[in-house]
Amino acid sequence: MKKSLSATIRDLNADEVSIEVNFLRGLPRINLVGLASSEVKESVERVRSAISESGFRLPPKVITINLSPSEIKKSGSHFDLGIALLIAMFDDDEVDFSDWHIFGELGLDGSVKDSNAIFPAILSLKRENKIKKVLIPKASVSKVSQIPDIEIYGVGTIAEAVDHFKGIVTLKPTIGNELSSESMKIFEKSFHFIREFPLDFDQVFGQNVAKRASTIAVSGLHNMILEGSPGSGKSMIAKRLQYVLPPLQKDEILDIAKFEALNGENPNFLPKRPFRSPHHTASKGSIFGGGTRTAKIGEVSMANSGILFFDELPHFTKQILEAMREPLQDYSILISRVNSKIEYPADFLFVGAMNPCPCGYLMSKTKSCRCTDYEIRKYQNILSEPFWDRIDLYVAMDEVSPEDKGGITSNEIFGKMLEAFYKQIERGQTKLNGRLDERDLEQFSRISERGLEVLKRGSERFGLSLRGMNKVKKVARTIADLDSAKDIEKSHILEAFSYRRRNSS
Structure with missing residues (x-):
């Protein structure tokens, strides 16, 4: 034999x-x-x-x-x-x-x-x-x-x-290839990245608040929702985020390539995080994975280590939006079938874009909203409070003006992100700020006395849950890193609260 x-x-x-x-x-x-x-x-x-x-x-x-x-x-x-x-x-x-x-x-x-x-x-x-x-x-x-x-x-x-x-011929073994991309070393660990921006933030006119929120989002991997009138630049900003995401280690690059291969795609082994944007008509199985007999990889797992972008967020079915609460909280998704049970990783940066109402012009100063109060309430109530509680950053987009300029570039945002990334890894974190658990958050997020006072008052005013309070702390930690501050100060807490969505009721 x-x-x-x-x-x-x-x-x-x-x-x-x-x-x-x-x-x-x-x-x-x-x-x-x-x-x-x-x-x-x-x-x-x-x-x-x-x-x-x-x-x-x-x-x-x-x-x-x-x-x-x-x-x-x-x-x-x-x-x-x-x-x-x-x-x-x-x-x-x-x-x-x-x-x-x-x-x-x-x-x-x-x-x-x-x-x-x-x-x-x-x-x-x-x-x-x-x-x-x-x-x-x-x-x-x-x-x-x-x-x-x-x-x-x-x-x-x-x-x-x-x-x-x-023994007629002798084949020589191939030696593994080293990544040729740019990299940075922290504690003998190499983190690889590409400094290329096919889509640049300077092409988005105005929207300085949204660009600041985007810098915070990519620097700490914080979930973000952009709300504004049609044409205000929501999708443009979301599509540019993929080029300013944090660097990757070799194992992470291999994992991304593995998922691409399992999905029938040809991996390119570039240090570039994935960007997935399913249409709002996509089925629940295609987004979360599944199948009648064997589980298949869905969009939430294909977006692992990268961005999952839901454009026209309220147009996704209620069932899909509520099911999103599991991966947004646990960073994994469990698929159970008669013949198989498998837990897929789903650690992604979630970005959503939405209009404020069905016609889109509720927030507009120049166009009249055609929606009734009932239609507006029904549209806005599609997103439940438990769903909103898992969002770190909410941005109301500014009105577009002819005087708006491009402003900050993707290269500038990328440089700020790298500085904040370096501080997080140098501090001893194995995860970025948006992924810290309660114990790590307590260890790495020291808050000044004035900052704690503001945090307490703001939490009472917003009626925040424990999860919501932790979200504010994580965002404030990233803002402090962007400001090269060792501790979280009052100004960082205040800015973090400015990105919390106020309950419309």
Whole structure:
């Protein structure tokens, strides 16, 4: 019996799979067992053709292929190469595949192809210290080489792989690539970023309050809602936030790439946080993830480490908006189905944009609102108070004026964010201000006596919950960081309160 290793993706992680092939006397045929999905079962025909087209012969025996452990459902086309190698080298007892993890889909001509499951599977195994060297398609090398401390061997055909194991040719392992982007080091940790601004804040005229709030939001990862008349610049500001977000560590970049690969996208491994903006007609399953039998990744998880932007916020269904309370509070989402239960990470910066009323002109000084009081109340009541309680920053957009100028640029906002980011990490925080729990908030957010007085009076005036008070403290901590202040002062608390939404009732 011959044996090699591979893996199958289950939910977000990979399970190691042992490929075992046995050869017995009998009428020649190939049997595949081990709870294989349809695409894995189809590998039999791909392997048969690839071996024949590559000049090798199938042994005239009963070939039994077992994918172990049998209780785990196997999926993906990347088992082809491992199966084909064990069959093509059936008469070579000197080759030991037992410490090789082999991935690759086969073409009918014997070529080895990439698949979306290869990178996330190898990354998952590496984080569990289960993998040392891999044989993969050449097309996968550029992606897998981003994972450190793995010997990577790339092949273009099955014949090339056979020649390597027989010693006819010697493949040189690929060394992992270092990120070439700009970075900053804090306590021996590297944080990577890109200083590029395809959309710039100086293209948004006026709206100085919203731009200040945006600087605070990206510096501490604070959830924000922009409310204003049509054309005031709400969506323009939201779309520019993605280019001024905090730097990323290598593991975070790999996690983003992993989610992209699992979603069928081609990861680019750039230190750029994701930006997801689902339409308000999107289904609940597409936003949160799900499926009839197996759970699929939704928009809230694809936005992990980045921005989730809801434009026309009140037009999302009440069911979706209320379900958003879980990821906004816990930074994860639990999807339960009969056959699977999985918790997806959902740690994103939430940004919402909304009109003040159905016609959009309730806050306008130049245009008349056409809505009735009932329509306005119904529109505004779509967002519940528990939902609002999870929002750090509320901004009422200014009226647009012909005299408005561009003002602050994205590069200036990005520079301020980097300074605040450095202070947070240098202070010993493992999370940015918007993600601090109660214990960390107490440790890192020292407030002056006058600041505490203002906090107490403001909390009573606004009728804040404990969560709301903590939101004010977190925002004030970020404002203090932007001002290079060690402690939170009265002015920081006052500004934080200015971004709290006042209950319309």
